[in-house]
Amino acid sequence: MNLTFPLVIASLLTFLITPVIIPMARRFGLVDDPKTRYHPAHTHHGIIPRAGGLALYIAIALSLLFFIPMTKLMIGILAGATVLIVVGLFDDKKDVNPMVRLATNALAAIVAIGAGAGIPYLTNPFTGTLIHLDTWRVTFMFFGPHSVLIWADLFAFLWIMWTMNIIGWSAGVDGQMPGFVAISAFVLGLLSLRYSTIDPNQVWVTTFAFIVSGAFLGFLPWNVYPQKIMPGYGGKTLAGFLLALLGILSFGKLGTALLVLGVPMMDAAYTLIRRMGKGRSLVAADRGHLHHRLLNLGWGKRRIALFYWGVSAILGWIALSVTSQQKVFTLLLLAVLVGMFLIWVNFFTQLSKPQDPDSG
Numbered sequence: 001m002n003l004t005f006p007l008v009i010a011s012l013l014t015f016l017i018t019p020v021i022i023p024m025a026r027r028f029g030l031v032d033d034p035k036t037r038y039h040p041a042h043t044h045h046g047i048i049p050r051a052g053g054l055a056l057y058i059a060i061a062l063s064l065l066f067f068i069p070m071t072k073l074m075i076g077i078l079a080g081a082t083v084l085i086v087v088g089l090f091d092d093k094k095d096v097n098p099m100v101r102l103a104t105n106a107l108a109a110i111v112a113i114g115a116g117a118g119i120p121y122l123t124n125p126f127t128g129t130l131i132h133l134d135t136w137r138v139t140f141m142f143f144g145p146h147s148v149l150i151w152a153d154l155f156a157f158l159w160i161m162w163t164m165n166i167i168g169w170s171a172g173v174d175g176q177m178p179g180f181v182a183i184s185a186f187v188l189g190l191l192s193l194r195y196s197t198i199d200p201n202q203v204w205v206t207t208f209a210f211i212v213s214g215a216f217l218g219f220l221p222w223n224v225y226p227q228k229i230m231p232g233y234g235g236k237t238l239a240g241f242l243l244a245l246l247g248i249l250s251f252g253k254l255g256t257a258l259l260v261l262g263v264p265m266m267d268a269a270y271t272l273i274r275r276m277g278k279g280r281s282l283v284a285a286d287r288g289h290l291h292h293r294l295l296n297l298g299w300g301k302r303r304i305a306l307f308y309w310g311v312s313a314i315l316g317w318i319a320l321s322v323t324s325q326q327k328v329f330t331l332l333l334l335a336v337l338v339g340m341f342l343i344w345v346n347f348f349t350q351l352s353k354p355q356d357p358d359s360g
Contacts, residue, residue, distance in 0.1 A: 007213055013062060018055040057081060060215045076112050105241075112245060120149070164240035166264045175223050175301070178239075183316055188246040189207075225302050263315075
């Protein structure tokens, strides 16, 4: 099978399903109106449907059912995705409490991990040796014997939870999130394809990655400026959930996922540091994210989206071309550059005047 075929099908499905979801979202009140539903991180104006995650979920689920055998792991992934979308739709109707969101995110992660999405090992980037996380095993009886790999499952849980949240924080302007998610999933698909010569089972991971990439690519025409529909909370958490799992499944190369998602990762890290420094809640929304800073500089939404796509593509190319040790140095360099940029923006934003007509 041509591995680009699942990408094309998933893309077409999302592209065709999304315009059906738009009037449905309006009819059932799954919309975002800044006048009646204030949120400090809002960057849009007017009433925008929020249920884009449902279109993404349907397209991805149909593609997975058609192209990939329904193993225990895949059933667990779909079950976790279903939890996220159901909660996302409730949030699209009326904002769900952040603690409830966090709990349901944790439930989705646990379901996927329970189905087999653990991290059995990590590669030491400086020595190339493996750090085994599957040595501590606890076995119990629950309708038959079950085993839990404590460290492997704990690391997987933290990784999935972290990625779900940081992707959501980088979905602030039209087209921003679907573009870099499509690129990131495609890069992880290429990575798993490279390792399919070692492990033929990686072919299904490549197919999975290309399906995710295609689905978000198909959503992009409806979400670019001026957006016709937003991914909503369900779409954002679904993106983070699937990218986290692809990082685990693509031969355990979390370093590649970290690098290709470098800008959202660094933005999230600096956001947490900033909130802790001010003694604020870590989950309290604000207008301090990188895309907000760029809007303050006068960048338009199109330019911000292109910036995220371009950096993701460049970092993806680097991630596929360098060693594990070089990935670490690239991440450190990226952290310094993003930090310097944020400091510059903090002190010199007032010197910049808005230029782009779509800067809000």
